[in-house]
Amino acid sequence: xxxxxxxxxxxxxxxxxxxxILTFPKQPKGNIGKYGxxxxxxxxxxxxxxxxxxxxxxxxxxxxxxxxxxxxxMIDQLVERMSQSEPxxxxxxxxxxxxxxxxxxxxxxxxxxxxxIVFI
Numbered sequence: 001x002x003x004x005x006x007x008x009x010x011x012x013x014x015x016x017x018x019x020x021i022l023t024f025p026k027q028p029k030g031n032i033g034k035y036g037x038x039x040x041x042x043x044x045x046x047x048x049x050x051x052x053x054x055x056x057x058x059x060x061x062x063x064x065x066x067x068x069x070x071x072x073x074m075i076d077q078l079v080e081r082m083s084q085s086e087p088x089x090x091x092x093x094x095x096x097x098x099x100x101x102x103x104x105x106x107x108x109x110x111x112x113x114x115x116x117i118v119f120i
Contacts (some may be wrong), residue, residue, distance in 0.1 A: 013017060026059025035071035036064035036117045071113045078109035 008023045010018040032040065040060070043051035054060040092100040 027058065030065050031066040031068075032061065033068035033072070034115070035118055036068035038114065039067045040064050042119050067117060071117050074113050074117060075106065076108045078112060079105045082108065089094045 009021040011021055013019050040051075043054070043060075051060070054063060079102070084100070089097045089101055
């Protein structure tokens, strides 16, 4: 089976050279966020072929936005589950202790999510 290469259009530059007219897929609007940025860095460093392919296909930004959304959702779910499984401090009687405990739960949840979603 032969590979079908896309037809490439050219335009003549002022110096007489033919320059290819390149078009790139439209990228979605939005921010890739913290976890999307971590995923991008991971792909650039450890999965170079995947990063290059997704960049050329124009699917990278959507993938990074999806990873960010999945990570945030999973963190919220894990924090909720962990806070229900352990006795929590009363938010009204000890607000600083409650915030400290919730931050500790979020850090634990982030460690899990980063291993399971971002760095795979």
